[in-house]
Every structure is written in C-alpha cells, then in structure tokens.
Amino acid sequence: MMDYKGYKAQIDFDNDAGIFVGEVINTRDGITFTGRSVDELRTAFRKAVDDYLEMACDIAGNTDQPLSGKLAIRVNPTLHRAIATCAEREGKSVAAWVADRLSEATGVNAVKVGAAKIR
Numbered sequence: 001m002m003d004y005k006g007y008k009a010q011i012d013f014d015n016d017a018g019i020f021v022g023e024v025i026n027t028r029d030g031i032t033f034t035g036r037s038v039d040e041l042r043t044a045f046r047k048a049v050d051d052y053l054e055m056a057c058d059i060a061g062n063t064d065q066p067l068s069g070k071l072a073i074r075v076n077p078t079l080h081r082a083i084a085t086c087a088e089r090e091g092k093s094v095a096a097w098v099a100d101r102l103s104e105a106t107g108v109n110a111v112k113v114g115a116a117k118i119r
Contacts, residue, residue, distance in 0.1 A: 002042065006066040007031070007049050011041065024049070026066040 002009040002022065009022045009031075020041045024031035033048040035041030075083070087097035103109055 002045050004046050004049050005053070008066065008069075009033075009045050022048075024052075024066075026069065 007024045008026045010025045011022045014021050019034050022033045031048050031052050033044035035044045087094045
C-alpha cells in the first residue's frame with residue numbers, strides 16, 4: 001500500500017507485462033499508474049495524484065477527496081453490547097467484526113483492522 005497526500009494506492013504486479021500496476025483506492029475517480037521498479041512506481045503514483053489534483057482544480061476544483069477509512073458511529077448501548085458479544089464470540093475486535101459485516105452488506109472486501117479488542 002502506498003500513501004501520498006492522503007490518497008492510498010493498491011499495487012499489483014502484471015507478470016505478463018513485467019510491470020507494477022497501481023490504483024488509488026480511496027476515491028471514486030479512476031486514478032491508475034504503472035512502473036517497472038519501486039522508485040518508478042512511487043514517482044508515477046505521485047505524478048498521477050498531482051496531475052489529478054491539478055486537473056480537478058482547472059475543472060472547477062471538484063476533486064473526490066480521499067477517504068481515511070475511519071468511520072465513527074454512535075449506537076445505543078444495547079446494540080453496542082450485542083456487537084461486542086458477537087465480536088468476542090468470533091475472536092475479533094469490535095472494529096474488525098463491524099468491518100466484516102459492512103463488507104458483507106456492500107460486497108466490498110474489508111481491509112484487516114487492528115487486532116486489539118475495542119469495547
């Protein structure tokens with residue numbers, strides 16, 4: 001995972017082409033880049049984000065701001081207790097358990113959340 005100006009990129013390797021392929025994952029806009037080495041990939045990532053920000057500024061300043069991946073919610077204490085009980089039963093932190101449930105509901109794979117149990 002790479003991070004630049006709050007934008008996070010997931011990196012894959014295309015074995016057939018022999019290149020790294022990156023995609024910014026915390027924005028709805030399609031920002032992709034490639035490189036043959038880590039240094040080239042890092043440079044391409046930064047250039048892609050900078051170009052995106054410059055282009056968006058030229059088109060009325062409408063950038064899709066990156067999302068941090070942090071979500072704060074408030075629930076009633078009874079629901080909180082039920083969630084904590086379910087998480088404990090599965091040997092997960094509350095954050096990991098909630099992320100799994102949200103992943104199931106949206107069809108989007110959850111990224112591993114910290115292992116510490118949160119109540």
